[in-house]
Amino acid sequence: MPVKLYGRDLRYVAVRARRAAERLREVCGLLVDHGGLVRLVQTRNLSKAPCSFWIGRRDWGRVEKAAAVLGSRIVGTFHSHVVSDAVPGPGDLRGAVSGHVMVIVTAWSGEVRAWRIRRRRAFRLKHEVVRATAL
Numbered sequence: 001m002p003v004k005l006y007g008r009d010l011r012y013v014a015v016r017a018r019r020a021a022e023r024l025r026e027v028c029g030l031l032v033d034h035g036g037l038v039r040l041v042q043t044r045n046l047s048k049a050p051c052s053f054w055i056g057r058r059d060w061g062r063v064e065k066a067a068a069v070l071g072s073r074i075v076g077t078f079h080s081h082v083v084s085d086a087v088p089g090p091g092d093l094r095g096a097v098s099g100h101v102m103v104i105v106t107a108w109s110g111e112v113r114a115w116r117i118r119r120r121r122a123f124r125l126k127h128e129v130v131r132a133t134a135l
Contacts, residue, residue, distance in 0.1 A: 002114075002125065002127050002128040003038055003101055003114045003125055003126070003127045003128070004036060004037050004038060004127075004128050004130050005038050005103065005112070005114070005127055005128065005129055005130065006037060006039050006040070006129075006130055007129045007130060007131050009039055009040035010040065010105070010112060010129060012040075013027060013029075013040055013042065013078065013080070013105055014107075014110040014112075016042070016080075017105050017106075017107040017110075018108070018110075020045075020080065020082075020107070021080065021082045021083075021107035021108065024050035025045060025050070025051075025082070026045055026047075026051060026052060026053040026079050026081065026082060027042060027045060027053075027079065027080045027105075028042070028053035028054075028055055028077065028078065028079040028080070029041050029043045029055070029063075029078055029079075030043060030060065030063045030074050030076070030077055030078070031074065031075050031076040031077060031078055031100075031101055031103060032063065032067045032072050032075070033073055033075040034070065034072045035071075035072070037130060038075065038101070040103070041063050043055050043056070043060070043063065044056065044059055045079075051082045051083065052091065053079045054095075055077065060074075075100060075101050076097075076100035076101030076102055076103065077096070077097075077100065077101075077103075078102070078103035078105065079092075079102075079104060079105075080104070080106070080107045081104055081105070081106050081107060082108075083107075083108070085106060085111070086104035086105060086106045086111050086112060086113035087104070087122070088102055088104065088115055088117070092104075092122075093117065093121070093122060094120065096117040096120070097117065098117060098119055099116075099118065100116075101114055101115065101116055101117075101125065102114070102115045102116075102117055113127075114126070
């Protein structure tokens, strides 16, 4: 079954990713499942290194609390890649939660790929872009 991603969220992230890439920065955030529809909730990128990301505990906790109030849950992360394809690198895999979904957006092309992370390995998932009219 494909991961259903909200199209407006993806377009917003793609625009932000292109802008951030001009400064060699990645955008990042959390994937929140609202009963089958996954929304992308952008957080701050606390990484100081170029072409990397780090989601802080405070941001993670705030999104987790808000999701719980709505009866939703965090199911993964998303981030952009400045110069590489939308494939998890070694650093992405080291920092990922096993069992979570990872969505990567390539900043220069807007390509989106979804992955299931298990034991520091990535397995490609199908994803579907859902329009607002389908909500």
